[in-house]
Amino acid sequence: MKLYGFAMSNYYNMVKHAVLEKGIACEFINTRSSQDPEFLAKSPMGKVPLLETEHGFLTETNVILDYLEECYPAVKLLPESCFARAKVRQLMKTQELYVEAPSHELVGVLFKREIPAHVEVASQLNARKGLAALGRLVNFKPWICGEQLTTADIFVFYSFTLSNRLTQQVYNWDMLKEIPGLNNWYQRFAELEITQGILAENTAAAAELAARVG
Numbered sequence: 001m002k003l004y005g006f007a008m009s010n011y012y013n014m015v016k017h018a019v020l021e022k023g024i025a026c027e028f029i030n031t032r033s034s035q036d037p038e039f040l041a042k043s044p045m046g047k048v049p050l051l052e053t054e055h056g057f058l059t060e061t062n063v064i065l066d067y068l069e070e071c072y073p074a075v076k077l078l079p080e081s082c083f084a085r086a087k088v089r090q091l092m093k094t095q096e097l098y099v100e101a102p103s104h105e106l107v108g109v110l111f112k113r114e115i116p117a118h119v120e121v122a123s124q125l126n127a128r129k130g131l132a133a134l135g136r137l138v139n140f141k142p143w144i145c146g147e148q149l150t151t152a153d154i155f156v157f158y159s160f161t162l163s164n165r166l167t168q169q170v171y172n173w174d175m176l177k178e179i180p181g182l183n184n185w186y187q188r189f190a191e192l193e194i195t196q197g198i199l200a201e202n203t204a205a206a207a208e209l210a211a212r213v214g
């Protein structure tokens with residue numbers, strides 16, 4: 001198995017974490033997203049993460065996470081019951097659509113691009129609404145969906161590594177303080193050995209980008 005992506009990519013890091021958590025033999029290949037026809041043949045939107053399996057290529061983080069769970073069930077990242085699994089996916093989808101997506105509108109700030117005023121306003125309004133929704137789903141007992149560490153922990157954690165960096169830079173707004181227990185959970189997940197390795201590479205890549213952009 002080969003996983004393509006780069007250390008600044010929150011989505012790549014989600015899949016990388018799941019692969020490492022499951023102990024799957026996998027080669028991690030530093031790759032940028034691309035619109036080259038050769039890359040588009042493997043990743044239809046030209047995005048990463050891109051997973052190469054013995055059967056072919058897969059994209060879309062939640063699809064890849066489900067594939068890994070079905071093919072490598074020895075270490076489980078989803079609960080047993082169908083309903084509990086659906087709750088994990090509901091939480092991930094809520095983060096993706098209503099917290100990650102509006103915050104992602106600010107990504108230009110990493111490249112010192114001006115964020116239009118209307119985007120700045122709408123992004124924060126929408127992210128606030130999404131955070132309130134997230135707050136209605138989490139339980140931190142001690143993980144985000146209960147006693148078991150699941151793909152929801154992985155997804156939400158790496159989503160915040162980027163989105164919270166963006167909102168702090170643009171609004172000086174720490175989203176982790178918006179939901180009681182969220183910051184403690186974030187720190188707990190950050191202490192995992194696998195997370196530490198991924199975060200070290202992510203932080204180095206962010207510093208390298210900041211130095212390059214000036």
Ligand SMILES: N[C@@H](CCC(=O)N[C@@H](CS)C(=O)NCC(=O)O)C(=O)O
Binds near residue numbers: 008009012046
């Ligand atoms: N919906 C995709 C999002 C992946 C994504 O946006 N990846 C970024 C890197 S973090 C990318 O490849 N961006 C390049 C582009 O949008 O063309 C997923 O779930 O995997």
